Protein backbone atom coordinates (compact mmCIF):
# COMPACT_ATOMS: atom_id res chain seq x y z
CA UNK A 1 0.00 0.00 0.00
CA UNK A 2 1.41 3.36 -1.00
CA UNK A 3 -0.13 5.23 1.89
CA UNK A 4 2.30 4.39 4.71
CA UNK A 5 5.49 5.74 3.15
CA UNK A 6 3.53 8.86 2.28
CA UNK A 7 2.16 9.22 5.80
CA UNK A 8 5.66 9.09 7.25
CA UNK A 9 6.75 11.84 4.85
CA UNK A 10 3.87 13.95 6.08
CA UNK A 11 4.59 13.56 9.79
CA UNK A 12 5.66 16.88 11.24
CA UNK A 13 3.96 18.79 8.43
CA UNK A 14 0.89 20.96 8.92
CA UNK A 15 -1.74 19.30 6.76
CA UNK A 16 -5.06 21.13 6.43
CA UNK A 17 -8.37 19.84 5.09
CA UNK A 18 -10.28 22.77 3.56
CA UNK A 19 -13.62 21.02 3.97
CA UNK A 20 -16.16 20.63 6.74
CA UNK A 21 -17.60 17.42 5.31
CA UNK A 22 -17.70 14.87 8.15
CA UNK A 23 -17.42 12.08 5.59
CA UNK A 24 -14.16 13.39 4.08
CA UNK A 25 -12.83 13.90 7.58
CA UNK A 26 -13.62 10.33 8.54
CA UNK A 27 -12.12 8.84 5.37
CA UNK A 28 -8.82 10.68 5.88
CA UNK A 29 -8.73 10.03 9.66
CA UNK A 30 -9.36 6.32 9.08
CA UNK A 31 -6.41 6.33 6.68
CA UNK A 32 -4.19 7.52 9.53
CA UNK A 33 -3.60 11.04 8.24
CA UNK A 34 -3.17 13.77 10.89
CA UNK A 35 -4.59 17.08 9.84
CA UNK A 36 -6.40 20.24 10.91
CA UNK A 37 -9.80 21.15 9.53
CA UNK A 38 -10.20 24.73 8.24
CA UNK A 39 -13.44 24.90 6.21
CA UNK A 40 -13.12 27.03 3.09
CA UNK A 41 -15.04 30.28 2.76
CA UNK A 42 -15.08 29.93 -1.01
CA UNK A 43 -18.71 30.05 -2.19
CA UNK A 44 -19.59 27.32 -4.68
CA UNK A 45 -20.92 29.75 -7.24
CA UNK A 46 -18.80 29.14 -10.34
CA UNK A 47 -20.82 29.37 -13.56
CA UNK A 48 -21.26 25.72 -14.57
CA UNK A 49 -21.97 26.77 -18.15
CA UNK A 50 -18.36 27.89 -18.53
CA UNK A 51 -16.99 24.37 -18.08
CA UNK A 52 -16.75 21.97 -20.96
CA UNK A 53 -16.99 18.86 -18.79
CA UNK A 54 -18.51 18.42 -15.31
CA UNK A 55 -15.25 17.21 -13.75
CA UNK A 56 -13.61 20.53 -14.73
CA UNK A 57 -16.19 22.33 -12.61
CA UNK A 58 -15.52 20.02 -9.61
CA UNK A 59 -11.74 20.40 -9.97
CA UNK A 60 -11.97 24.20 -10.26
CA UNK A 61 -14.19 24.39 -7.17
CA UNK A 62 -11.77 22.15 -5.25
CA UNK A 63 -8.86 24.38 -6.32
CA UNK A 64 -10.60 27.58 -5.27
CA UNK A 65 -11.56 26.07 -1.88
CA UNK A 66 -8.00 24.93 -1.16
CA UNK A 67 -6.37 28.16 -2.37
CA UNK A 68 -8.73 30.30 -0.31
CA UNK A 69 -7.67 28.48 2.87
CA UNK A 70 -3.98 28.42 1.89
CA UNK A 71 -4.04 32.21 1.34
CA UNK A 72 -6.10 33.00 4.44
CA UNK A 73 -4.18 30.99 7.03
CA UNK A 74 -0.93 33.02 7.16
CA UNK A 75 -2.98 36.16 7.96
CA UNK A 76 -5.93 34.92 10.00
CA UNK A 77 -4.36 31.91 11.72
CA UNK A 78 -0.82 33.34 11.72
CA UNK A 79 0.63 30.08 10.48
CA UNK A 80 1.35 28.77 7.02
CA UNK A 81 0.21 25.23 6.31
CA UNK A 82 2.46 22.82 4.43
CA UNK A 83 -0.36 21.21 2.53
CA UNK A 84 -3.99 22.18 1.98
CA UNK A 85 -6.42 19.63 0.59
CA UNK A 86 -9.61 20.79 -1.14
CA UNK A 87 -12.30 18.59 -2.63
CA UNK A 88 -15.65 18.97 -4.33
CA UNK A 89 -18.09 16.20 -5.14
CA UNK A 90 -20.82 16.49 -7.74
CA UNK A 91 -23.32 14.11 -9.28
CA UNK A 92 -24.14 14.31 -12.98
CA UNK A 93 -27.09 12.83 -14.80
CA UNK A 94 -28.47 13.61 -18.26
CA UNK A 95 -25.98 16.45 -18.67
CA UNK A 96 -27.05 18.15 -15.42
CA UNK A 97 -24.77 18.80 -12.45
CA UNK A 98 -26.40 18.07 -9.10
CA UNK A 99 -24.87 19.52 -5.95
CA UNK A 100 -26.46 19.66 -2.48
CA UNK A 101 -30.25 20.11 -2.48
CA UNK A 102 -31.46 23.42 -1.09
CA UNK A 103 -34.75 22.02 0.25
CA UNK A 104 -36.94 18.93 0.19
CA UNK A 105 -38.38 19.74 -3.22
CA UNK A 106 -34.94 20.16 -4.66
CA UNK A 107 -33.99 16.79 -3.11
CA UNK A 108 -37.09 15.27 -4.73
CA UNK A 109 -36.15 16.76 -8.12
CA UNK A 110 -32.64 15.34 -7.83
CA UNK A 111 -33.55 11.89 -6.58
CA UNK A 112 -36.34 11.40 -9.10
CA UNK A 113 -33.92 12.33 -11.90
CA UNK A 114 -31.59 9.57 -10.65
CA UNK A 115 -34.30 6.91 -10.28
CA UNK A 116 -33.72 3.81 -12.44
CA UNK A 117 -30.65 5.34 -14.13
CA UNK A 118 -26.88 5.23 -14.07
CA UNK A 119 -25.22 8.47 -13.08
CA UNK A 120 -21.66 9.65 -12.50
CA UNK A 121 -20.15 10.91 -9.28
CA UNK A 122 -17.11 13.13 -9.75
CA UNK A 123 -14.85 14.33 -6.99
CA UNK A 124 -12.34 17.01 -7.91
CA UNK A 125 -9.36 17.18 -5.55
CA UNK A 126 -6.77 19.93 -5.22
CA UNK A 127 -3.57 19.59 -3.22
CA UNK A 128 -1.87 22.92 -2.52
CA UNK A 129 1.75 22.72 -1.37
CA UNK A 130 2.81 25.91 0.43
CA UNK A 131 6.45 27.00 0.54
CA UNK A 132 7.40 29.95 2.73
CA UNK A 133 10.13 32.08 1.23
CA UNK A 134 12.68 34.20 3.11
CA UNK A 135 10.81 37.47 2.49
CA UNK A 136 7.68 35.93 4.06
CA UNK A 137 6.01 35.51 0.73
CA UNK A 138 4.47 32.14 0.07
CA UNK A 139 4.77 30.06 -3.08
CA UNK A 140 1.83 27.82 -3.80
CA UNK A 141 2.11 24.72 -5.93
CA UNK A 142 -1.08 23.16 -7.08
CA UNK A 143 -1.75 19.59 -8.07
CA UNK A 144 -5.25 18.56 -9.02
CA UNK A 145 -7.06 15.49 -10.25
CA UNK A 146 -10.50 13.97 -10.32
CA UNK A 147 -12.10 10.56 -9.96
CA UNK A 148 -15.31 9.32 -11.61
CA UNK A 149 -17.51 6.53 -10.23
CA UNK A 150 -20.64 5.26 -11.95
CA UNK A 151 -23.65 4.46 -9.75
CA UNK A 152 -26.96 2.94 -10.80
CA UNK A 153 -30.12 3.62 -8.82
CA UNK A 154 -33.02 1.19 -8.58
CA UNK A 155 -36.45 2.42 -9.71
CA UNK A 156 -37.68 4.50 -6.78
CA UNK A 157 -41.36 4.65 -5.94
CA UNK A 158 -42.88 7.95 -4.73
CA UNK A 159 -43.24 6.46 -1.22
CA UNK A 160 -39.61 5.42 -1.10
CA UNK A 161 -38.46 8.79 -2.35
CA UNK A 162 -40.42 10.76 0.24
CA UNK A 163 -39.53 8.40 3.08
CA UNK A 164 -35.87 8.88 2.23
CA UNK A 165 -36.22 12.67 1.88
CA UNK A 166 -38.08 12.87 5.19
CA UNK A 167 -35.24 10.99 6.91
CA UNK A 168 -33.27 14.26 6.45
CA UNK A 169 -30.28 12.42 5.03
CA UNK A 170 -30.27 13.98 1.53
CA UNK A 171 -29.89 17.59 2.62
CA UNK A 172 -26.12 18.07 2.90
CA UNK A 173 -25.11 15.59 0.21
CA UNK A 174 -24.23 16.01 -3.46
CA UNK A 175 -27.00 14.53 -5.60
CA UNK A 176 -29.23 14.32 -2.50
CA UNK A 177 -28.08 10.94 -1.22
CA UNK A 178 -25.47 9.39 1.06
CA UNK A 179 -24.33 6.00 -0.17
CA UNK A 180 -22.71 5.10 3.17
CA UNK A 181 -26.01 5.21 5.11
CA UNK A 182 -29.72 4.89 4.24
CA UNK A 183 -29.02 6.00 0.66
CA UNK A 184 -27.11 2.75 0.11
CA UNK A 185 -30.50 1.05 -0.14
CA UNK A 186 -31.30 2.99 -3.32
CA UNK A 187 -28.22 1.76 -5.17
CA UNK A 188 -28.20 -1.19 -7.57
CA UNK A 189 -24.50 -1.09 -8.43
CA UNK A 190 -21.32 0.96 -8.15
CA UNK A 191 -18.58 0.89 -10.77
CA UNK A 192 -15.38 2.45 -9.49
CA UNK A 193 -14.10 3.81 -6.18
CA UNK A 194 -16.85 3.56 -3.53
CA UNK A 195 -15.18 6.16 -1.29
CA UNK A 196 -15.29 8.61 -4.18
CA UNK A 197 -19.09 8.44 -3.93
CA UNK A 198 -18.88 8.99 -0.17
CA UNK A 199 -16.88 12.15 -0.88
CA UNK A 200 -13.17 11.46 -1.23
CA UNK A 201 -11.19 9.26 -3.68
CA UNK A 202 -8.68 7.97 -1.13
CA UNK A 203 -6.85 5.57 -3.42
CA UNK A 204 -6.20 8.16 -6.15
CA UNK A 205 -5.20 10.70 -3.48
CA UNK A 206 -2.62 8.31 -2.00
CA UNK A 207 -1.17 7.58 -5.42
CA UNK A 208 -0.89 11.29 -6.07
CA UNK A 209 0.86 11.91 -2.73
CA UNK A 210 3.18 9.02 -3.45
CA UNK A 211 4.03 10.64 -6.78
CA UNK A 212 4.70 13.99 -5.12
CA UNK A 213 6.73 12.79 -2.15
CA UNK A 214 8.33 9.57 -3.25
CA UNK A 215 8.96 10.12 -6.93
CA UNK A 216 9.40 13.70 -7.89
CA UNK A 217 10.11 15.96 -4.96
CA UNK A 218 13.80 15.16 -5.13
CA UNK A 219 14.32 15.10 -8.87
CA UNK A 220 13.90 18.55 -10.27
CA UNK A 221 14.16 17.38 -13.86
CA UNK A 222 10.86 15.55 -13.54
CA UNK A 223 9.08 18.59 -12.32
CA UNK A 224 8.18 21.68 -14.26
CA UNK A 225 6.72 24.69 -12.52
CA UNK A 226 4.92 27.62 -14.05
CA UNK A 227 3.51 30.74 -12.45
CA UNK A 228 -0.23 31.04 -13.00
CA UNK A 229 -1.53 33.81 -10.76
CA UNK A 230 0.19 36.59 -8.94
CA UNK A 231 -1.82 37.94 -6.06
CA UNK A 232 -0.84 40.30 -3.23
CA UNK A 233 2.79 39.34 -3.45
CA UNK A 234 2.06 35.64 -3.27
CA UNK A 235 2.32 33.29 -6.20
CA UNK A 236 0.19 30.49 -7.32
CA UNK A 237 2.23 28.04 -9.28
CA UNK A 238 1.17 24.74 -10.65
CA UNK A 239 3.49 21.82 -11.04
CA UNK A 240 3.04 19.19 -13.61
CA UNK A 241 4.76 15.99 -12.69
CA UNK A 242 6.09 14.08 -15.62
CA UNK A 243 6.82 10.38 -15.43
CA UNK A 244 10.33 9.28 -16.34
CA UNK A 245 10.82 9.04 -20.12
CA UNK A 246 9.02 5.93 -21.26
CA UNK A 247 10.99 3.99 -23.80
CA UNK A 248 8.96 0.79 -23.52
CA UNK A 249 7.05 -0.48 -26.51
CA UNK A 250 3.45 -0.55 -25.32
CA UNK A 251 0.79 -2.01 -27.59
CA UNK A 252 -1.78 0.54 -26.47
CA UNK A 253 0.50 3.42 -27.52
CA UNK A 254 1.25 1.69 -30.78
CA UNK A 255 -2.47 1.36 -31.47
CA UNK A 256 -2.98 5.05 -30.74
CA UNK A 257 -0.29 6.13 -33.18
CA UNK A 258 -1.42 3.61 -35.82
CA UNK A 259 -4.99 4.88 -35.60
CA UNK A 260 -3.67 8.39 -36.32
CA UNK A 261 -1.52 7.23 -39.23
CA UNK A 262 -4.40 5.26 -40.73
CA UNK A 263 -7.09 7.84 -40.03
CA UNK A 264 -7.08 9.14 -43.60
CA UNK A 265 -7.54 5.62 -44.99
CA UNK A 266 -10.60 5.09 -42.84
CA UNK A 267 -12.06 8.47 -43.85
CA UNK A 268 -11.49 7.79 -47.53
CA UNK A 269 -13.02 4.29 -47.31
CA UNK A 270 -16.12 5.84 -45.69
CA UNK A 271 -16.27 8.63 -48.31
CA UNK A 272 -15.92 6.15 -51.18
CA UNK A 273 -18.58 3.77 -49.88
CA UNK A 274 -20.88 6.75 -49.37
CA UNK A 275 -20.12 8.23 -52.81
CA UNK A 276 -20.81 4.83 -54.43
CA UNK A 277 -24.11 4.69 -52.49
CA UNK A 278 -23.22 1.39 -50.81
CA UNK A 279 -25.20 2.25 -47.68
CA UNK A 280 -28.30 3.23 -49.68
CA UNK A 281 -28.06 0.05 -51.73
CA UNK A 282 -27.75 -2.21 -48.67
CA UNK A 283 -30.65 -0.37 -47.08
CA UNK A 284 -32.99 -1.05 -50.00
CA UNK A 285 -31.53 -4.52 -50.67
CA UNK A 286 -29.86 -5.95 -47.56
CA UNK A 287 -27.81 -9.16 -47.58
CA UNK A 288 -26.09 -8.81 -50.98
CA UNK A 289 -22.73 -10.46 -51.57
CA UNK A 290 -19.70 -8.58 -52.92
CA UNK A 291 -20.35 -9.57 -56.54
CA UNK A 292 -23.96 -8.37 -56.35
CA UNK A 293 -22.91 -5.08 -54.75
CA UNK A 294 -20.17 -4.66 -57.40
CA UNK A 295 -22.69 -5.13 -60.17
CA UNK A 296 -25.07 -2.57 -58.69
CA UNK A 297 -22.44 0.09 -58.04
CA UNK A 298 -20.70 -0.63 -61.34
CA UNK A 299 -17.34 -1.50 -59.84
CA UNK A 300 -14.87 -4.39 -59.88
CA UNK A 301 -15.65 -7.40 -57.69
CA UNK A 302 -12.14 -7.40 -56.23
CA UNK A 303 -12.23 -3.70 -55.32
CA UNK A 304 -15.76 -3.93 -53.96
CA UNK A 305 -14.82 -6.93 -51.80
CA UNK A 306 -11.92 -4.96 -50.26
CA UNK A 307 -14.13 -1.92 -49.68
CA UNK A 308 -16.91 -3.97 -48.04
CA UNK A 309 -14.44 -5.80 -45.79
CA UNK A 310 -12.82 -2.49 -44.78
CA UNK A 311 -16.28 -1.08 -43.94
CA UNK A 312 -16.98 -4.15 -41.77
CA UNK A 313 -13.72 -3.54 -39.89
CA UNK A 314 -14.76 0.09 -39.33
CA UNK A 315 -18.13 -0.89 -37.86
CA UNK A 316 -20.11 0.50 -40.83
CA UNK A 317 -21.24 -2.84 -42.27
CA UNK A 318 -21.92 -6.32 -40.91
CA UNK A 319 -21.03 -9.44 -42.86
CA UNK A 320 -22.97 -12.64 -42.46
CA UNK A 321 -21.34 -15.93 -43.46
CA UNK A 322 -23.57 -18.24 -45.46
CA UNK A 323 -22.58 -21.88 -45.47
CA UNK A 324 -20.52 -22.70 -48.53
CA UNK A 325 -21.36 -19.36 -50.07
CA UNK A 326 -19.81 -15.91 -50.12
CA UNK A 327 -20.55 -13.64 -47.14
CA UNK A 328 -23.41 -11.19 -47.50
CA UNK A 329 -23.41 -7.63 -46.22
CA UNK A 330 -25.82 -5.33 -44.43
CA UNK A 331 -25.69 -1.90 -42.78
CA UNK A 332 -24.85 -1.58 -39.08
CA UNK A 333 -27.08 0.54 -36.89
CA UNK A 334 -24.56 3.39 -37.26
CA UNK A 335 -24.81 3.29 -41.07
CA UNK A 336 -28.61 3.10 -40.87
CA UNK A 337 -28.77 6.22 -38.73
CA UNK A 338 -26.11 8.43 -40.31
CA UNK A 339 -24.97 7.11 -43.69
CA UNK A 340 -28.17 6.37 -45.61
CA UNK A 341 -28.90 9.45 -47.72
CA UNK A 342 -32.58 9.45 -46.65
CA UNK A 343 -32.04 8.96 -42.90
CA UNK A 344 -33.42 11.81 -40.74
CA UNK A 345 -29.91 12.49 -39.38
CA UNK A 346 -28.09 11.61 -42.57
CA UNK A 347 -24.52 12.92 -42.85
CA UNK A 348 -24.36 11.90 -46.50
CA UNK A 349 -24.32 15.54 -47.68
CA UNK A 350 -21.51 16.45 -45.31
CA UNK A 351 -19.50 13.37 -46.29
CA UNK A 352 -19.73 14.37 -49.95
CA UNK A 353 -18.48 17.86 -49.10
CA UNK A 354 -15.60 16.33 -47.12
CA UNK A 355 -14.70 14.07 -50.01
CA UNK A 356 -14.95 16.66 -52.78
CA UNK A 357 -13.86 19.87 -51.08
CA UNK A 358 -12.10 19.26 -47.77
CA UNK A 359 -10.08 16.28 -48.97
CA UNK A 360 -8.44 18.16 -51.91
CA UNK A 361 -7.68 21.07 -49.57
CA UNK A 362 -6.05 18.73 -47.04
CA UNK A 363 -3.94 17.18 -49.77
CA UNK A 364 -2.24 20.61 -49.96
CA UNK A 365 -1.88 20.96 -46.21
CA UNK A 366 1.87 21.28 -46.31
CA UNK A 367 1.63 24.32 -48.63
CA UNK A 368 -1.18 25.72 -46.49
CA UNK A 369 1.06 25.50 -43.44
CA UNK A 370 4.08 26.96 -45.25
CA UNK A 371 2.15 29.80 -46.87
CA UNK A 372 -0.55 30.42 -44.26
CA UNK A 373 -3.17 30.92 -46.97
CA UNK A 374 -6.10 28.93 -48.31
CA UNK A 375 -5.28 26.38 -50.99
CA UNK A 376 -8.32 26.79 -53.23
CA UNK A 377 -6.20 27.80 -56.19
CA UNK A 378 -3.98 24.69 -55.93
CA UNK A 379 -6.89 22.36 -55.18
CA UNK A 380 -9.49 23.74 -57.60
CA UNK A 381 -7.55 26.00 -59.98
CA UNK A 382 -9.38 29.14 -58.79
CA UNK A 383 -8.34 31.99 -56.55
CA UNK A 384 -10.97 32.62 -53.91
CA UNK A 385 -11.04 35.66 -51.70
CA UNK A 386 -14.56 35.03 -50.48
CA UNK A 387 -14.88 31.28 -50.38
CA UNK A 388 -18.67 31.37 -50.71
CA UNK A 389 -19.05 33.82 -53.56
CA UNK A 390 -15.85 32.87 -55.46
CA UNK A 391 -15.77 29.12 -54.95
CA UNK A 392 -18.86 27.40 -53.59
CA UNK A 393 -21.49 29.36 -55.47
CA UNK A 394 -19.77 29.53 -58.84
CA UNK A 395 -21.21 26.27 -60.05
CA UNK A 396 -24.66 24.88 -59.39
CA UNK A 397 -23.25 21.43 -58.57
CA UNK A 398 -20.76 22.69 -55.98
CA UNK A 399 -23.36 25.04 -54.50
CA UNK A 400 -25.88 22.24 -54.02
CA UNK A 401 -23.24 20.00 -52.54
CA UNK A 402 -22.24 22.71 -50.07
CA UNK A 403 -25.86 23.43 -49.17
CA UNK A 404 -26.47 19.71 -48.68
CA UNK A 405 -23.48 19.57 -46.34
CA UNK A 406 -24.70 22.51 -44.26
CA UNK A 407 -28.22 21.08 -44.26
CA UNK A 408 -27.11 17.69 -42.94
CA UNK A 409 -25.01 19.15 -40.13
CA UNK A 410 -27.73 21.62 -39.20
CA UNK A 411 -30.27 18.81 -38.95
CA UNK A 412 -28.01 16.80 -36.65
CA UNK A 413 -26.99 19.69 -34.44
CA UNK A 414 -29.99 22.07 -34.78
CA UNK A 415 -32.07 20.74 -31.91
CA UNK A 416 -29.19 20.89 -29.43
CA UNK A 417 -28.49 24.51 -30.41
CA UNK A 418 -32.15 25.54 -30.52
CA UNK A 419 -32.85 24.12 -27.06
CA UNK A 420 -29.61 25.27 -25.42
CA UNK A 421 -31.30 28.29 -23.79
CA UNK A 422 -34.67 29.56 -22.68
CA UNK A 423 -35.64 31.83 -25.59
CA UNK A 424 -39.28 32.34 -24.61
CA UNK A 425 -38.81 36.14 -24.33
CA UNK A 426 -38.02 36.42 -28.06
CA UNK A 427 -40.73 36.58 -30.71
CA UNK A 428 -38.73 37.24 -33.90
CA UNK A 429 -35.35 35.82 -34.84
CA UNK A 430 -33.08 36.33 -37.84
CA UNK A 431 -30.71 33.49 -38.73
CA UNK A 432 -27.87 35.28 -40.53
CA UNK A 433 -26.23 32.97 -43.07
CA UNK A 434 -29.01 30.51 -42.25
CA UNK A 435 -28.45 28.63 -45.54
CA UNK A 436 -31.20 26.07 -46.23
CA UNK A 437 -33.19 27.04 -43.14
CA UNK A 438 -32.65 23.68 -41.43
CA UNK A 439 -31.53 25.42 -38.22
CA UNK A 440 -34.44 27.89 -38.44
CA UNK A 441 -36.94 25.01 -38.59
CA UNK A 442 -35.37 23.50 -35.45
CA UNK A 443 -35.79 26.86 -33.69
CA UNK A 444 -39.48 27.17 -34.63
CA UNK A 445 -40.05 23.54 -33.61
CA UNK A 446 -38.49 24.15 -30.21
CA UNK A 447 -40.06 27.59 -29.62
CA UNK A 448 -43.73 27.78 -30.64
CA UNK A 449 -43.85 31.57 -30.15
CA UNK A 450 -40.88 32.32 -32.40
CA UNK A 451 -40.77 33.28 -36.11
CA UNK A 452 -37.43 33.06 -37.91
CA UNK A 453 -36.20 34.94 -40.99
CA UNK A 454 -33.37 33.17 -42.76
CA UNK A 455 -30.99 35.73 -44.30
CA UNK A 456 -28.48 34.46 -46.85
CA UNK A 457 -26.92 35.28 -50.19
CA UNK A 458 -29.34 35.35 -53.17
CA UNK A 459 -27.66 32.30 -54.74
CA UNK A 460 -28.56 30.31 -51.63
CA UNK A 461 -32.04 31.65 -51.00
CA UNK A 462 -33.15 30.81 -54.55
CA UNK A 463 -32.45 27.11 -53.82
CA UNK A 464 -33.65 26.93 -50.22
CA UNK A 465 -37.16 25.67 -50.96
CA UNK A 466 -35.77 22.44 -52.46
CA UNK A 467 -34.60 21.41 -49.01
CA UNK A 468 -38.00 21.48 -47.34
CA UNK A 469 -40.35 19.92 -49.88
CA UNK A 470 -42.78 18.64 -47.26
CA UNK A 471 -42.29 21.21 -44.55
CA UNK A 472 -44.55 24.22 -44.67
CA UNK A 473 -44.09 26.50 -41.71
CA UNK A 474 -45.18 30.08 -42.19
CA UNK A 475 -43.05 31.02 -39.21
CA UNK A 476 -39.91 30.47 -41.35
CA UNK A 477 -39.27 32.96 -44.15
CA UNK A 478 -36.28 33.75 -46.38
CA UNK A 479 -34.67 37.09 -47.27
CA UNK A 480 -31.79 37.38 -49.75
CA UNK A 481 -28.92 39.73 -49.08
CA UNK A 482 -25.28 40.21 -48.14
CA UNK A 483 -24.80 40.53 -44.40
CA UNK A 484 -21.69 42.67 -44.83
CA UNK A 485 -23.42 45.21 -47.06
CA UNK A 486 -27.21 45.09 -46.89
CA UNK A 487 -29.65 46.16 -44.22
CA UNK A 488 -30.40 43.29 -41.84
CA UNK A 489 -34.00 42.22 -41.20
CA UNK A 490 -35.37 43.47 -37.88
CA UNK A 491 -35.53 40.87 -35.11
CA UNK A 492 -35.19 40.66 -31.34
CA UNK A 493 -32.87 37.64 -31.54
CA UNK A 494 -30.06 37.25 -34.10
CA UNK A 495 -28.53 33.84 -34.74
CA UNK A 496 -25.01 33.31 -36.09
CA UNK A 497 -24.49 29.57 -36.47
CA UNK A 498 -21.12 28.55 -37.90
CA UNK A 499 -20.57 32.03 -39.36
CA UNK A 500 -17.95 33.87 -37.32
CA UNK A 501 -15.21 31.22 -37.61
CA UNK A 502 -15.20 31.73 -41.39
CA UNK A 503 -14.04 35.33 -41.16
CA UNK A 504 -11.00 37.27 -39.93
CA UNK A 505 -11.44 39.75 -37.08
CA UNK A 506 -11.97 42.80 -39.39
CA UNK A 507 -14.95 41.16 -41.09
CA UNK A 508 -16.29 39.81 -37.81
CA UNK A 509 -16.26 43.38 -36.49
CA UNK A 510 -18.13 44.67 -39.56
CA UNK A 511 -20.83 42.04 -39.12
CA UNK A 512 -21.10 42.48 -35.34
CA UNK A 513 -21.33 46.25 -35.75
CA UNK A 514 -24.23 45.83 -38.17
CA UNK A 515 -26.00 43.47 -35.77
CA UNK A 516 -25.35 45.79 -32.81
CA UNK A 517 -26.80 48.71 -34.79
CA UNK A 518 -29.91 46.67 -35.57
CA UNK A 519 -30.38 45.68 -31.90
CA UNK A 520 -32.12 47.57 -29.13
CA UNK A 521 -31.11 46.90 -25.49
CA UNK A 522 -32.32 43.44 -24.42
CA UNK A 523 -32.04 41.96 -27.91
CA UNK A 524 -30.28 38.61 -28.02
CA UNK A 525 -27.45 37.28 -30.17
CA UNK A 526 -26.96 33.54 -30.22
CA UNK A 527 -23.56 32.35 -31.44
CA UNK A 528 -23.10 28.70 -32.27
CA UNK A 529 -19.62 27.45 -33.06
CA UNK A 530 -17.10 24.88 -31.87
CA UNK A 531 -15.64 26.66 -28.84
CA UNK A 532 -11.98 25.86 -28.34
CA UNK A 533 -10.85 25.15 -24.80
CA UNK A 534 -9.35 28.23 -23.21
CA UNK A 535 -5.83 26.76 -23.52
CA UNK A 536 -6.61 25.94 -27.20
CA UNK A 537 -5.72 22.31 -26.49
CA UNK A 538 -9.01 20.80 -27.68
CA UNK A 539 -11.35 19.81 -29.22
CA UNK A 540 -9.26 18.43 -32.05
CA UNK A 541 -12.33 18.55 -34.36
CA UNK A 542 -12.16 22.36 -34.22
CA UNK A 543 -8.39 22.50 -34.47
CA UNK A 544 -8.30 20.14 -37.45
CA UNK A 545 -11.03 22.11 -39.19
CA UNK A 546 -8.90 25.24 -38.84
CA UNK A 547 -6.21 23.61 -41.01
CA UNK A 548 -8.39 23.87 -44.12
CA UNK A 549 -10.18 27.10 -43.28
CA UNK A 550 -9.75 30.07 -45.57
CA UNK A 551 -9.48 33.42 -43.89
CA UNK A 552 -11.15 32.71 -40.57
CA UNK A 553 -10.08 31.21 -37.29
CA UNK A 554 -11.37 29.11 -34.41
CA UNK A 555 -11.87 30.89 -31.12
CA UNK A 556 -12.56 30.02 -27.49
CA UNK A 557 -15.77 31.05 -25.69
CA UNK A 558 -13.81 33.84 -23.97
CA UNK A 559 -12.46 35.11 -27.29
CA UNK A 560 -15.97 35.20 -28.72
CA UNK A 561 -17.34 36.93 -25.64
CA UNK A 562 -14.60 39.61 -25.85
CA UNK A 563 -15.41 40.25 -29.52
CA UNK A 564 -19.07 40.62 -28.57
CA UNK A 565 -18.34 42.79 -25.58
CA UNK A 566 -16.61 45.29 -27.86
CA UNK A 567 -19.98 45.70 -29.63
CA UNK A 568 -22.02 46.14 -26.47
CA UNK A 569 -23.12 42.55 -25.90
CA UNK A 570 -22.61 40.65 -22.69
CA UNK A 571 -22.21 36.88 -22.87
CA UNK A 572 -25.05 35.71 -20.65
CA UNK A 573 -24.73 31.93 -20.98
CA UNK A 574 -22.35 29.45 -22.58
CA UNK A 575 -23.44 25.94 -23.36
CA UNK A 576 -21.24 23.02 -24.40
CA UNK A 577 -23.81 20.82 -26.05
CA UNK A 578 -21.87 17.53 -26.59
CA UNK A 579 -23.16 17.73 -30.16
CA UNK A 580 -21.11 19.19 -33.05
CA UNK A 581 -21.62 22.79 -31.97
CA UNK A 582 -21.50 24.77 -28.73
CA UNK A 583 -23.60 27.84 -28.11
CA UNK A 584 -23.44 31.22 -26.38
CA UNK A 585 -26.35 33.56 -25.74
CA UNK A 586 -25.41 37.24 -25.55
CA UNK A 587 -27.58 40.20 -24.63
CA UNK A 588 -27.30 43.74 -25.99
CA UNK A 589 -26.89 46.20 -23.15
Ligand SMILES: C[S@@+](CC[C@H](N)C(=O)[O-])C[C@H]1O[C@@H](n2cnc3c(N)ncnc32)[C@H](O)[C@@H]1O
Nearest residue numbers: 388406410433434435456457482483484497498
Ligand atom coordinates in the same frame (compact mmCIF):
# COMPACT_ATOMS: atom_id res chain seq x y z
C1 LIG B 1 -20.79 27.68 -42.85
S1 LIG B 1 -22.32 28.10 -43.52
C2 LIG B 1 -23.39 28.01 -42.10
C3 LIG B 1 -24.80 27.73 -42.45
C4 LIG B 1 -25.78 27.70 -41.31
N1 LIG B 1 -25.73 28.88 -40.49
C5 LIG B 1 -25.61 26.45 -40.49
O1 LIG B 1 -25.11 26.53 -39.35
O2 LIG B 1 -25.98 25.39 -40.95
C6 LIG B 1 -22.16 29.83 -43.82
C7 LIG B 1 -23.37 30.46 -44.41
O3 LIG B 1 -23.16 31.87 -44.52
C8 LIG B 1 -23.64 32.31 -45.76
N2 LIG B 1 -22.94 33.53 -46.16
C9 LIG B 1 -21.65 33.66 -46.50
N3 LIG B 1 -21.37 34.93 -46.80
C10 LIG B 1 -22.52 35.64 -46.66
C11 LIG B 1 -22.86 36.99 -46.81
N4 LIG B 1 -21.95 37.89 -47.19
N5 LIG B 1 -24.13 37.37 -46.56
C12 LIG B 1 -25.06 36.45 -46.19
N6 LIG B 1 -24.79 35.14 -46.01
C13 LIG B 1 -23.53 34.74 -46.24
C14 LIG B 1 -23.34 31.16 -46.66
O4 LIG B 1 -24.11 31.21 -47.85
C15 LIG B 1 -23.67 29.97 -45.80
O5 LIG B 1 -25.02 29.61 -45.92
